[in-house]
Each structure stands twice: as C-alpha cells, then as structure tokens.
Amino acid sequence: MVAPLLSVRNVHKRFGGTYASRDVSLDLFPGEVLALAGDNGAGKSTLIKMISGVHQPDKGEISYAGMPISGKTPQEVRDLGIETIYQDLALADNLDVGINIFLGREKMRRALGLLPVLDRKLMRVEAEKALEHLGIVINDLSLPVRNLSGGQRQAIAISRAVYWQAKVLIMDEPTAALGVPEQREVKDLIMRLKKQGVGIIFISHNLTDIFDVSDRIVVLERGRKAGERMISDTDEEEVVRLMMGQEVSRK
Amino acid sequence: MSTPTASANRNVRLLRTLTGAWSWLFLLVILIIFEVWAWAVYGRSFIGNIRNVQSILLASTQILMMALGLTFVIISAGIDLSIGFIAGLSAVTMAVVIRALPEANPYLSFSLGITAGILVGIIPGLINGLMIARLNVPSFIGTLGMFGVTRGAAFLVAGGATVSIRNSVAREFGNGRVIFEAVPIPVLVAAVITLIFHYVLSSTKFGLYTYAMGGNFQAAVRAGVNTTRLTLSLYIISAFTAAMAGLFYTGRFSAGAADAGEPILLYAVAAVFIGGASLTGGSGTVVGTVIGSLIIAVIQFGLVFINMPPYIQFIAVGLVIIIAVLIDQSKDRLAGVLSEEKDTR
Numbered sequence: 001m002v003a004p005l006l007s008v009r010n011v012h013k014r015f016g017g018t019y020a021s022r023d024v025s026l027d028l029f030p031g032e033v034l035a036l037a038g039d040n041g042a043g044k045s046t047l048i049k050m051i052s053g054v055h056q057p058d059k060g061e062i063s064y065a066g067m068p069i070s071g072k073t074p075q076e077v078r079d080l081g082i083e084t085i086y087q088d089l090a091l092a093d094n095l096d097v098g099i100n101i102f103l104g105r106e107k108m109r110r111a112l113g114l115l116p117v118l119d120r121k122l123m124r125v126e127a128e129k130a131l132e133h134l135g136i137v138i139n140d141l142s143l144p145v146r147n148l149s150g151g152q153r154q155a156i157a158i159s160r161a162v163y164w165q166a167k168v169l170i171m172d173e174p175t176a177a178l179g180v181p182e183q184r185e186v187k188d189l190i191m192r193l194k195k196q197g198v199g200i201i202f203i204s205h206n207l208t209d210i211f212d213v214s215d216r217i218v219v220l221e222r223g224r225k226a227g228e229r230m231i232s233d234t235d236e237e238e239v240v241r242l243m244m245g246q247e248v249s250r251k
Numbered sequence: 252m253s254t255p256t257a258s259a260n261r262n263v264r265l266l267r268t269l270t271g272a273w274s275w276l277f278l279l280v281i282l283i284i285f286e287v288w289a290w291a292v293y294g295r296s297f298i299g300n301i302r303n304v305q306s307i308l309l310a311s312t313q314i315l316m317m318a319l320g321l322t323f324v325i326i327s328a329g330i331d332l333s334i335g336f337i338a339g340l341s342a343v344t345m346a347v348v349i350r351a352l353p354e355a356n357p358y359l360s361f362s363l364g365i366t367a368g369i370l371v372g373i374i375p376g377l378i379n380g381l382m383i384a385r386l387n388v389p390s391f392i393g394t395l396g397m398f399g400v401t402r403g404a405a406f407l408v409a410g411g412a413t414v415s416i417r418n419s420v421a422r423e424f425g426n427g428r429v430i431f432e433a434v435p436i437p438v439l440v441a442a443v444i445t446l447i448f449h450y451v452l453s454s455t456k457f458g459l460y461t462y463a464m465g466g467n468f469q470a471a472v473r474a475g476v477n478t479t480r481l482t483l484s485l486y487i488i489s490a491f492t493a494a495m496a497g498l499f500y501t502g503r504f505s506a507g508a509a510d511a512g513e514p515i516l517l518y519a520v521a522a523v524f525i526g527g528a529s530l531t532g533g534s535g536t537v538v539g540t541v542i543g544s545l546i547i548a549v550i551q552f553g554l555v556f557i558n559m560p561p562y563i564q565f566i567a568v569g570l571v572i573i574i575a576v577l578i579d580q581s582k583d584r585l586a587g588v589l590s591e592e593k594d595t596r
Contacts, residue, residue, distance in 0.1 A: 075475055090473045094466035094533035095459075103463055104474030106456055117454035140264065 003066065005030050005199040006051065006082070006168050011060030013046055019223040020046035021057070026218050026228070028168065028199040033190060035210040035231075036203045038220035039243050044203050047220070048170050051201075052084040053077035064168070083161035084170040087177070091153055093146035097131075097138060098124035100145055101160045130163040131155065134192060151182030158189060162198065169193065170201045175209050187213050207236045221245045273578055274525055274542045277571075278549065285553040297556065305428075305435055309503075311548035312441040315541060316496035317512060317519035318526075319448050320489030322540045325523050326452075327485050328465040328532025329383065329390035333375055333397035334493035334519065338512025340405040341372035341497030345421075346414035346507025354417060361420035368501070369494045375401050376490020380483035394486075405509035415506040425502025437499045444495065449537040461485065465532030518547050521568060525575040546571060 004027035013021040020043050028034050038044050049055040051062055053074040062070050064080055072080075091100050099106075102123045109119040124141050131138060136155045138148065145153055154174055161169055171190075175183040190200060190213050204210050210217060211231060219226045219242040227242040282298055289297035297303060317334050324331045345368035352360035375397050382388040382397075427436040452458035460481055464471040471478055493512060500511040524530075525546055526539025547568055554564045 090467065090470040092463040092466035092470040092533070095462060099459065099463075100470075103459075103470065104476065106459065108456075111454070115450070115454075117450075118456070118459060143264070 002029055004028060005065060006201075007063050008047070008051065009061045009063075011047075011050060011057040011062065013043075013050060013055060013057055013223075015046075019043075021050065022223040023060075024220070024223075024225050025060075026225070028201060030167070030199050031194050031197045032216065033194055033200045033202050033214045035214035035217040036201055036220065037205075037207070037210060037217055037239060037243060038226075041222070042220040042243070043223040044220055045172075046223075048084060048172065048201065048203065051077075052082060052170060078164075081165055081167040082170070083164070083166035083168070085154075085157050085161060085172065085174060087173050091145050091157060094144050096120075096124070096144060097141040097148075097156055098127040100156055101127045101130060101163055105164070126163070127159070130159045134159055134162060134189060136189070149182065150178045151185045154178065154182070154186050155189060158186075158193070162193065162196075166198065168199045168201070170203075172203050173205065174202070175204065175206060183209065207239060210239075211236065219243055274527065274539060274546065274575075277574075278542055278546050281546065281549055281553065285549070285556065288557050292557070297553070301433065303552065303556065305433075305438075307545070307548045307552045308438045309435050310551055311541075311544040312435075312437050313496060313499065313515055314518045314522050314547055315445065315544040316441055316499065317493050317515055318522040318540045318544055319445060319537065320485075320492035321519055322523050322526070322528065322535050322537060323448075323452065323461055323485050324390070324489045325528045325530075326465045326532060326535045327461050327482065328468070329482070329485065330394060330520075330530075331379065331390065331486060331489045332394040332516070333379060333401050334489060334496075335512040335514075335516030336398055336401035336405050336509070337372050337375050337490050337493040338497035338500065338515070339507075339509045340375070340401050340408065341368040341494035342501045342511040343405055343409035343414050343497075343507035343509050344368045344371040345498055345501045346416050347408055349416045349418050349421060350414060357418045357420045361418055361424070364418075364421065364501075365424075365498050368498050369491065372494025372497060373487055373490050375404075376487040376493075377483070379490070380486035383486065384479040384482035402509070402513075409507065409509045413506050413508045416501070417505065421502045422505055423502075425499055425504070437503070440495075440499075444492070445537060445541060448492075452537050457481070457484075462533060465534075467533075518544075518568065521572045521575070522547055524579070525571060527579075529579055543575075 006028040008024060008026045010023050010025055011021050012019070012023060024043070024047060026034070036044050036047065046055060050057050053072050053076065057070060061068055064082060069077060069080065092103060095103070098120060107119040107122045108116045109122065111117045127141055134155070136159065138152055145156060158169070174186050178186065187209065190202065193200060202210065202214055214231050216228065216230055217234065217239060218228045219239060221243060222245065226245060229238070285297045289295060317338060321331055321334060345364040348367040349360045349364040352363060379394050379397050382393040383390050424436055428434060429436060429439055452461065460471060460476045463474065463476065464478055464481060468478065496515070497511055501507040522543030523535060523540050525543035526535060526541070528535025528539070550567045550571065551564050554567060555561065
C-alpha cells in the first residue's frame with residue numbers, strides 16, 4: 001500500500017468555548033482528490049488552516065511524507081510543498097502573469113554586468129512554460145492579470161503552486177466565483193494535476209463538482225468527522241444527510 | 252476561440268499605451284500652445300530660451316522632489332499629506348543649524364545643516380510608517396495628523412518667522428549652475444535622485460513589492476513580503492524626498508520658511524496622479540511623476556510668461572488634475588468593456 005502524502009491524526013482545535021475541530025483524522029494519497037464537505041461552520045476552514053500552518057492544533061498530529069509538520073509557519077509549510085489556493089486567489093491584479101507566478105521568488109539578472117534588475121522576460125517565459133505544462137493558454141502574458149477572466153486567474157494561481165513543486169494542493173472553493181465553462185476548465189485542470197501525482201484537497205459547497213472530480217469525500221459536521229466515503233460508494237443524498245448530522249446507516 | 256481573445260487583448264494593450272501616453276501628449280500640446288503664443292505675440296521662442304527652460308526645470312524640481320517619495324506611497328495604496336510641512340521643517344532646521352554655527356567655515360555649517368535637515372525630516376516619516384504599518388492607522392488620517400504636528404514643529408523651530416542665513420555654499424547649492432553654466436544644481440541633484448528612484452521602482456524587488464502591496468495586500472503577504480518593514484520604508488522615503496525639497500528651498504532663498512513646502516503639497520499630489528497613479532494604489536511610475544511635475548511647472552511658468560494673472564494657474568492646474576482623474580477612470584471603464592467582450596467569446 002502507498003504511504004499517505006499527508007496525514008492528519010486526531011486533531012483538536014478549540015476557539016474559546018467552541019470546538020472547531022474534534023478528533024479529526026484523514027489521509028491524502030498522491031494523485032488523489034479528496035473532497036472536504038460540510039456546512040458553514042463545520043470546521044473545513046479550521047482544518048485547512050491547521051494543515052497550512054496558519055493555526056496550530058491543540059492536540060493531535062499532522063504529518064507530511066511521514067514527517068510531523070505541526071509547529072511550522074505557513075511559509076515553511078509552503079516551502080515543503082503544501083500550497084493553499086484561497087478563494088481570493090492572492091494574485092496581484094495590477095501585475096502581469098509572469099510576476100504573479102514568481103512573486104516572492106523573483107528571478108534577477110544583471111544589467112550591464114553589474115546592476116541587479118528583475119528579469120521580467122525570463123519570468124514570463126518560465127510562466128508560459130508552467131502554464132503550457134498544465135495545458136493552459138493565455139495569449140498575452142504581459143497584461144496585468146486583472147484583464148484576464150476568472151478561470152484564467154484561477155489557472156494562474158494553480159500554476160504558481162505547481163511551478164513551485166507543490167505536492168499537496170488545498171483548493172478552497174476553486175469554482176465558486178466562476179461561470180460554467182470556466183468551472184469545467186478548472187475541473188479539467190484538477191484532473192490533469194491528479195495524473196501528475198499531486199494530492200488535492202478540494203473544498204466545495206457544490207456537490208456536483210465534488211462528485212465530478214473527487215475520489216474520496218470526508219464530511220465534517222460541527223467540528224467532527226461525520227463520515228468518510230469513496231465517491232463510488234456514495235451519493236449526494238447520503239452526503240447531504242451526513243452534512244446535516246443525521247445518522248446514516250452504512251450501506 | 253483564440254482570435255477574438257487575441258484581438259481583445261490587442262485592444263486592451265493599445266488602450267493602455269494611449270492612456271499611458273496621454274500625459275506626454277498633453278505636455279507636448281501645452282508646450283506648442285505657449286510656443287505659438289510666444290511667436291505670435293512676442294515674436295520670439297518660448298522653449299528655445301535657455302532661461303525659460305531653466306526656470307521651468309527649477310520649478311518642476313521643487314514639485315518633483317516632494318512627488319518622488321509620494322509616488323512610492325501612492326503606489327502602495329497609501330497617501331502622505333505631511334510632506335508639505337516636512338519640507339518646511341527640514342528647511343528651517345537646516346537654516347537654524349547653519350545660523351547657530353560660525354560663518355567662518357561655510358562648508359562645515361552647510362554639511363551639518365543639511366544632515367540635520369534630513370535627519371529631522373525623516374523622524375515624522377518614521378512615525379508615519381510606524382502608525383500605518385504597526386498600528387493600522389489609515390494613511391490619510393495618520394499623515395493628516397502628522398501634517399499638523401510637523402506644521403507646529405516647523406513654526407516652533409523657526410521661532411514663528413523666516414530664518415535667513417548667510418552661507419555661500421548653501422547659496423551655491425540652491426542657485427549654482429554646472430555643465431557649461433547651463434544646469435542648475437538642484438536640477439542635477441534631483442535628476443540623480445530621480446534616476447535612482449526610477450531604478451528602484453521599476454527594476455528591484457523593493458519596487459515590485461510596492462506595486463504588489465498596492466495591488467493586493469494579501470498577495471504581498473502571502474508571497475512572503477515583509478509588509479510592515481516595506482510600509483515603514485516607504486514613508487521614510489517619502490519624508491526623505493520632502494526633506495530634500497526643503498533643503499533646496501533654504502539654499503535657493505538663503506532662508507528657511509516653515510511653510511516652504513505647503514503650497515507645493517497639492518501640486519506634488521497632482522503630479523503623481525497626472526503621471527498615471529491611481530488612488531486605489533498599484534499603479535504609477537517615476538517617469539509619469541516627472542512628466543506630471545513638468546506639466547504643472549510649464550503651466551505655472553507659461554501663464555506668467557503670457558502675462559496671465561497668477562491666480563489663473565491654480566485654476567489651470569486644478570482642471571488638469573480633474574482631467575487626469577477622468578482619464579484614469581475611463582481607462583478602467585474601457586478596459587472593463589473590452590475584457591467583457593473577451594469573456595463572451
């Protein structure tokens with residue numbers, strides 16, 4: 001059996017009097033899409049924030065490739081290869097595609113052999129390669145990303161993560177703000193990433209999307225893990241019942 | 252599917268080029284207007300006269316020095332209203348220090364004067380930065396408060412009056428000419444500082460992070476940018492160039508005045524916006540700010556040149572600011588229309 005890429009063991013997190021996470025465990029394997037479902041306040045955000053290093057679990061253990069990562073900062077977690085793509089995308093709208101992919105890890109060159117300057121051209125060429133690698137075509141990479149469509153912007157955020165060798169991608173509602181054709185593009189992209197061996201945690205309110213792309217689903221309800229199913233073994237009705245906290249008899 | 256997208260992209264690009272170049276065109280147009288007027292009414296050239304060019308450059312230097320640091324702040328989506336009286340504070344500090352020292356060694360007293368002027372001028376910038384970066388005070392309010400503080404401080408240091416000095420080096424610093432007696436020293440110094448700032452903003456990580464922070468603060472944070480330190484640096488830079496403007500003033504008039512920079516504050520803000528910056532941050536360039544400063548200086552000087560009442564210049568500069576904002580807004584609207592076209596492919 002393949003070892004899990006990411007493994008969450010019995011984590012607890014309390015904010016004041018409420019449990020945001022109660023004894024949650026899950027595993028993510030390479031090339032797998034794991035859906036994380038649950039109503040608002042079920043603890044999805046808290047869980048991914050603990051994985052990405054924004055919050056530290058009160059109890060329990062999170063490990064990546066067999067190594068514990070609790071206690072690491074968000075930057076350290078990202079450097080290990082766990083990238084989170086948030087809804088707001090964290091793109092700088094006023095800057096071009098190349099710069100956005102390299103922001104924080106810019107390529108420099110020396111002008112006239114001495115003065116260090118940003119190598120915008122190299123970054124643009126590298127960005128084009130990264131996008132091509134994922135089958136994404138953007139005509140003009142010198143345009144500020146604000147001129148691009150929502151789907152293209154999402155693709156840029158994902159390419160950035162992949163370019164920097166992300167092995168685990170956490171996608172928070174990646175299709176929420178998109179039109180139907182663009183949702184399809186993003187879902188195609190997820191399937192391609194999966195083939196490249198990236199493990200993906202996919203958070204969505206949209207059960208259709210979840211059933212389209214995921215292999216497995218973990219349902220959270222008021223901080224607890226209400227259930228875990230293979231997508232092939234379940235249906236939307238059962239997932240909804242789990243999300244509502246209703247007892248479900250195992251088929 | 253790719254053809255309409257490509258043509259829409261081309262349109263967006265063309266539009267960006269045009270709206271980006273409007274300030275150049277505008278500068279050209281007003282120069283032509285004054286040139287035609289000069290020949291028609293006086294029978295001589297406006298821009299072909301070295302004295303006129305020197306006066307315009309000197310006037311634009313005053314504006315540009317205050318606008319340079321402000322450009323960085325505005326790109327980061329902030330504003331610095333305190334620069335006017337930071338200039339005044341530095342001007343009077345320099346004058347007071349030079350006055351207090353013996354006249355026998357003008358080089359020493361000049362050096363100590365400008366050092367003191369810059370150091371004292373940077374303090375309010377440091378406080379601005381700390382307030383905005385650490386205490387999350389909105390820059391408009393924080394620097395408005397500092398506007399009052401530096402105003403009071405400048406008048407206190409000056410003892411409520413203009414502080415005149417007698418220092419040959421300072422006079423040379425403000426009025427001297429170099430390179431075949433053609434280039435005023437303040438213009439040369441400003442040109443060097445401008446080149447450095449252009450390099451920093453357009454080609455270094457520092458400049459890039461300034462744009463990133465103004466475009467999307469969270470994006471900058473997530474990219475690992477130390478936004479606290481960056482913000483702090485930006486307000487110090489802004490205070491530094493304002494302080495330089497104050498030093499030029501004291502050199503030029505052999506006197507420090509607490510309100511030396513006050514009338515220039517609005518012109519500096521205008522120059523940055525005419526140069527293509529936007530109030531929401533994320534855009535603007537050093538070259539644009541240079542053009543903006545030149546436009547205002549040409550209007551100021553040109554209106555005097557054609558014997559208009561001096562108050563007309565306030566109206567003219569005011570109108571140019573409004574035009575700049577209208578162009579900035581239509582730029583966004585037009586780009587929006589074009590990218591909608593693109594989305595319905």
